[in-house]
Amino acid sequence: xxxxxKFYGEDTNSFYYPEPSSVLEKYIGLxxxxxxEALDLGCGDGRNAxxxxxxxxxxxxxxxxxxxxxxxxxxxxxxxxxxxATVEDVKKLxxxxxxxxxxxxxxxxxxxxxxxxxxLILNIKRWLRMxxxxxxxxxxxxxxxxxxxxxxxxxxxxxxxxxTGDFIRTFFQKNELRELFSDFKEIFYYEGMKEDLSHGNPHxxxxxxxxxxxxx
Ligand SMILES: C[S@@+](CC[C@H](N)C(=O)[O-])C[C@H]1O[C@@H](n2cnc3c(N)ncnc32)[C@H](O)[C@@H]1O
Numbered sequence: 001x002x003x004x005x006k007f008y009g010e011d012t013n014s015f016y017y018p019e020p021s022s023v024l025e026k027y028i029g030l031x032x033x034x035x036x037e038a039l040d041l042g043c044g045d046g047r048n049a050x051x052x053x054x055x056x057x058x059x060x061x062x063x064x065x066x067x068x069x070x071x072x073x074x075x076x077x078x079x080x081x082x083x084x085a086t087v088e089d090v091k092k093l094x095x096x097x098x099x100x101x102x103x104x105x106x107x108x109x110x111x112x113x114x115x116x117x118x119x120l121i122l123n124i125k126r127w128l129r130m131x132x133x134x135x136x137x138x139x140x141x142x143x144x145x146x147x148x149x150x151x152x153x154x155x156x157x158x159x160x161x162x163x164t165g166d167f168i169r170t171f172f173q174k175n176e177l178r179e180l181f182s183d184f185k186e187i188f189y190y191e192g193m194k195e196d197l198s199h200g201n202p203h204x205x206x207x208x209x210x211x212x213x214x215x216x
Pocket of ligand 1: 004005017041042043045047062064068088091105106
């Protein structure tokens with residue numbers, strides 16, 4: 001994980017992804033109640049954790065990158081945000097069942113081996129309280145990094161790959177994320193290609209995003 005650490009450490013005054021995930025931004029208002037608790041898994045340098053904290057959530061967030069967690073800590077102190085950011089492997093986390101009102105897993109399940117990714121999904125389902133919400137984003141088999149791994153890209157198309165494309169371990173199949181959450185109430189689902197101008201050279205991702213609610 002030292003490689004992501006390098007990206008987050010390059011410019012300590014700017015953020016790797018400057019904006020929160022747009023789907024989270026649009027639907028976070030659905031999460032209601034008092035003393036709301038959120039969990040951000042593989043939080044990076046905190047775009048979503050910081051956004052949730054500014055929406056008055058108490059946030060726990062975890063990432064392997066020391067640089068990323070230090071950045072979040074610095075900002076949380078400066079802006080007096082309720083975020084506890086910790087350097088930890090998401091595979092080692094343990095919480096009581098029904099704890100969180102909101103769980104965020106933005107481009108982390110695809111950075112784990114498939115077995116670990118599926119185990120984390122089961123944990124997410126347990127850690128969420130009834131009627132709690134989850135936001136998940138993953139890269140799919142449409143991603144240029146997947147196609148390149150399988151020799152399906154022309155040389156001229158290789159500039160479409162993210163500079164962190166090599167870190168992706170599990171590319172989700174078409175509709176897979178949606179099916180994995182078919183026991184939840186779907187609020188939003190999108191699957192397709194998207195341009196990414198937030199870091200490195202302009203590139204594309206094949207992605208799936210879901211915002212859904214625990215109902216059983
Ligand atoms: C593509 S970035 C996404 C960051 C953030 N969620 C966002 O959307 O901006 C993937 C992140 O997962 C982290 N990561 C990868 N494997 C991890 C693991 N096993 N435990 C914790 N964090 C991990 C990396 O350090 C990196 O910050």
